[in-house]
Amino acid sequence: MDNKVPGAIGNGESFPAQPLINKEAHEEESTEMLERGQWKNKMEFVLSVAGEIIGLGNVWRFPYLCYKNGGGIGYSSQVIVILLNFYYIVVLAWAFFYLFNSFTYDLPWSSCNNTWNTENCLDFNMDNSTQNMTVNGTSSVIEFWERRVLKISDGIENIGSLQWELALCLLLAWIICYFCIWKGVKSTGKVVYITATFPYLMLIVLLIRGVSLPGAVVGIQFYLYPDLSRLKDPQVWMDAGTQIFFSYAICLGCLTALGSYNKYNNNCYRDCVALCFLNSGTSFVAGFAIFSILGFMAEEQRVPISEVAESGPGLAFIAYPRAVSMMPFAPLWACFFFIMVILLGLDSQFVCVESLVTSLVDMYPSTFRKKNRRELLILGVCIFSFLVGLVMLTEGGMYVFQLFDYYAASGICLLFVAIFETICIGWVYGANNFYDNIEHMIGYRPFPVIKYCWLFFTPAVCIATFVFSLVKYTPLQYNKRYVYPWWGDAIGWLLALSSMVCIPLWVCYKLSTIKGSLTDRFRQLICPDPDLPQKVRCKNQLPQKLHTTETTLEESLC
Template sequence: SLSLSLSVLSLCSLFLSLCLGLASMVIVFFCNTYYIMILVWALYFLLHSFSSPLPWATCGHPWNTPNCTQDFRRACYGRMGIGTGTGDQSTGMRSPVIEFWERKVLRLSSGLDEPGDISFHMVLCLIATWVIVYFCIWKGVKSTGKVVYFTALFPYVVLVVLLAHGITLPGAWDGIVFYLKPDWSKLLEAQVWIDAGTQIFFSYAIGLGALTALGSYNRFHNNCYQDAFVLAFINSGTSFFAGFVVFSVLGFMAAEQGVDISKVAESGPGLAFIAYPKAVTLMPMAPVWAALFFFMLLVLGLDSQFVGVEGLITGIIDMLPPKSALGSVRREVVVAVCCFTCFLIDMSMVTEGGMYVFQLFDYYSASGITLLWQAFWECVVVAWVYGADRFMDDVARMIGYRPLPYMKWCWSYITPLVCVAVFLFHVVNYKRLTYNTAYTYPWWGEALGWCLALSSMLCIPVTVAYKLLRCKGSFRERWQHLTTPVWGRHHMEYLAPESEAKLLPPAGAKSSLHFESVI
């Protein structure tokens, strides 16, 4: 993805500018819309962390039920989808942290067809979060880059502090051993490969277009090849290191409750808003560790949100006709309109049925299916439409040497085949969407989810058909015309070395060049 911007400069307008570009923008728009809810919940927990005892550590609050118990050994920790178990099925006892999450934060209704009332407190958190995002990116990547120095580096400081504290807790080493000791039998399960593949695609922002948008701001001779390896190393290394932090605390939590670690290990929001909040209640100075953890989570989420929104804004601005009234609109206005549009959609996620809406977006709009589909066609365009060898030549002209042949094999064969295999795994193992295994989404809810997925996936075939029908000549002539690389003046100016570029006539067409490089 880092080096994809090179190919976009000369790829045909059919596949990149109109197909892949639009598809990636639809995906990143949906992703920006629902992902910010993680930040909203983190901010809400952070604001409630400045009290002792923590509100989710005890019963007796207005949101608690008579079945609430602080004896967590009597509560059920069975894994049940995006949340955790609702209580002991035999005694009906419920954990206060689960009741705080479901009855105070989410105020969960009985289903998607019961949206219920809007939470005033969550709306305030949502407004605050979007305001922070807006003022961090409204001036462009230069101002955003300064903010990212803090948002990207501060979480590492917190992770080190949490790990230093976590390894001193009783049972921490049992959690670390559980983390490092793999269950090899899981490799035989298709779902494991599906989850791993989609997590890599989502974690690296592959197919979202955000990295391409940010890469378009780099200098021509920037070593994107090296950046790709650095990005992979830092991303995976950070995840691996964070695992020690998480499982040291989960080991302590399991030891305190006298249960197996697998009973307290969760994923997704279940880990961030149920398992870890419960863990900090068992620590001394619980409010300090809770505030530190949720502030780190908020900063991490803001960092990801900046990238996603910046990628969307860059694409929108570059699509605006430069000499029209829309092209003269200030960046601040475009950012405000985009943030406000996402905010309006987010209002459906701060209702009592908001979690069901959030899960629809999470499961369909930017899911593994859509990302795999997008990544497959990106590889096809780069390797087979534009040409892998030509792309290698462009990269060599950019960084001064040719990448390893392995990269060409990845673009041409390995990555497309992996995408197809995991995509088929998804289709074959598709299951109806449920929440907490107890609530199954209605047919119209699933239909709405598939509309979200198809809204990006259909950008490619629909645009192909549309452009083919509008062109003149035979089918072969139309196809050749639409798949012939565009070697315009701006592209030649961009690809030319500095000495050659000086010979070209000046052109104040940054927007045109930038449009080609981003979309």
């Protein structure tokens, strides 16, 4: 086995993945270490990235924001991914629970004739005149969600007992996730043909059904009609900025991990533009499907849309099931819908796990890039994440889930990482150097404005949004009714700081290990790594030969 990244070939040349200590040691390791792997074809890569960036956020977060607004960096990102692995897959457990309850003649959330229903339950199959006689009624869909699925307690202070049904659903989700990625890109590339395409079919079906419901026009008008006065509100811009981070999976390392399995001369610029349009287009179309349903619900309940619109799981497990129940052959459509939810979340989930595992394997190749080691690492990550996720399946688990969702992978954390990433790319490594690297890979220079975005616009926007999010911070509430205790918010901030603190801690660690005056040590920290091409090194750094060849890396690139 040679000493190059498999398939990293461009213009007839191969490029070393990293400098090695010596050739003999490398040849000895090559007899034991396995190849890193590579996408079999371009479609597998595109679908994998699409599956990662097009997820549940397109269905339950983007449309809500439209209503609301009137229309070690590496270590930090991986800590965020770890926290995401703990709680994101819980949504799949809920979806599996709904799916299994859909295999019945009458959907259990479509009526009030169940043991978990209360006297105030409002059966939406009744005619409107009967419904209007009910005061302070609760929809049967909401009661199924809160009293059957969650069995929610009165607060995070009362965690309650574990719900074994949901625990089994979570176990099933993790088993599927494991076997989707246990062989790396060889298995992932095949799975995404289903997980990344089937949700589009169901989204189109739900859109057609949604626009045919009474009240759908009002909902769509509310979705499309802009409230220009809201543009003066900084909160609108903060929501828009954080939505971009959530939707495009920026600063998590997931896209970097997927891209690392491409050939060297893959057209990353074209892929980026195309997938951005695909992602935004999906969110836009999903908005039509959702607001047509919200308009129907608002007309049925005779309340403003603002009272039925919400973000997060409530939208996926209340509004959509309600719409599905109104269709002919409701159980069939319910099964299709929740399969769509599962597939939307599954590919995003296993890409997050793949990102974490890829980082660990690349950091310690001599340990993990051996027979069955990678599979065992994935198994360990899945088991540990499953055990942590069980706390979110207790009677008070929803409150814990909200803590993770609000703090652990919040816009504040992602923005903090983004600030340092953009500064490092634009000013430390150098925007011109990064621009030259892309040109060398794809054969032409990208749009010139992008370079100035790296230098000025993106860092400025990230800093402004980050500061504003801190200024406008409000303590977490659940369902606009329950206010978390002070210690609950404290736990949330600890989750947020667990990722952000990695950057200053790593800076302090490196400053303490480098020799020289404080000024010299800081100067060395803001210089690119000596293993990079010579032209991007600091002037005070000596050229360093790569022991695998007779030339420097810069010379091999020329």
